[in-house]
Amino acid sequence: MTAIHQQQQHRPPSLVPLLVPLLAGGLVVLALGVYGRAHTPTGYAVGVAGFSAALPMKAWLTTGAFVLAIVQVVSALSMWGKLGITIPPAVHRWSGRLAFVLTIPVAFHCLYALGLQYDVPRVLAHSLLGCFFYGVFTAKMLALPKRDTPGWTLPVLGGLTFTALVGIWLTSAFWFFTAIGIKV
Template identity: 50%
Template sequence: MNRAGLVAALALGAGVSVAVGVYAGVHTPAERPLFTLGFSGMLQMKAWLTTAAAVLLVVQLVTALGMWGRLPGARRSRAALALTHRYSGTAAFVLTLPVAVHCLWSLGFAATSPRVVVHGLAGSLFYGAFATKMLGLRLRRLPGWTLPVLGGTVLALLVLIWLTSALWFFTRPGVPRT
């Protein structure tokens, strides 16, 4: 077992989480968007991109289950599942980047409500968990549970981010959704 590699990956992931959180806490928010990618506002952009990333993480979950032999008939298409898993994960991660930039640069860390605090912590932890998972993919001789736990952590954190941001946004009355 590669304990040193796993500890190093976890330490680096923790460092990423702390760095993101510290930056969010010490940076003075600009309180304006850098760009909106054609959406009517920054919150609309963030909500829809996060929703798209969350949908792609459902694809990640299904393809991971197939690659690990947990879906009937999936063994025959393992290469296609692996390719779909890789590219849907890449797309989901890329979709989170404009959201994170605006969370950090435009809004910063706030403690205005429990929802906002949980959202900020989950966002910081998400990038650390993602870094840990990416490093874990490169390490040899990890325990069999490692990658599913790391992937599940990334998925759970993005779901928590979605619940505390996009779902909250979409259920607010009187706010334009696009």
């Protein structure tokens, strides 16, 4: 084996394959933030479909996404061999898909009806976390099929996605349930 071939085998993975996913994720964050500030909030965006109002709908859908995000973490740990139990990869894929789908009406309502708000620190944190969540989720999904990324890519992007969703839940649903009460 030549010295050049040995160097190539021991070269750390390049960050170049992450450029497009990270750039796309950054653009999503920026686009959502700009839209949220530039758009004149309407106060109404989606029907509440069985809920008493928009806030309970958003709190419960976000809670559903939060619970599924916990399933995501547990199933990811299983897939990486960290739990000693085997959870089928389909559980990870479908819990992620369902969690994402649950966030769509919530995000649509937040952006269209309320916009990006910055007057109240909790609401500002919630707005920024929402934009960040969709950006890092985009980066994770675009990095997922790439086989030439560093080994830390998916755990870091997945961890950031989970952390953002936990922050979103804490600044919205948890706040709602503790400040307003448990309502449907």
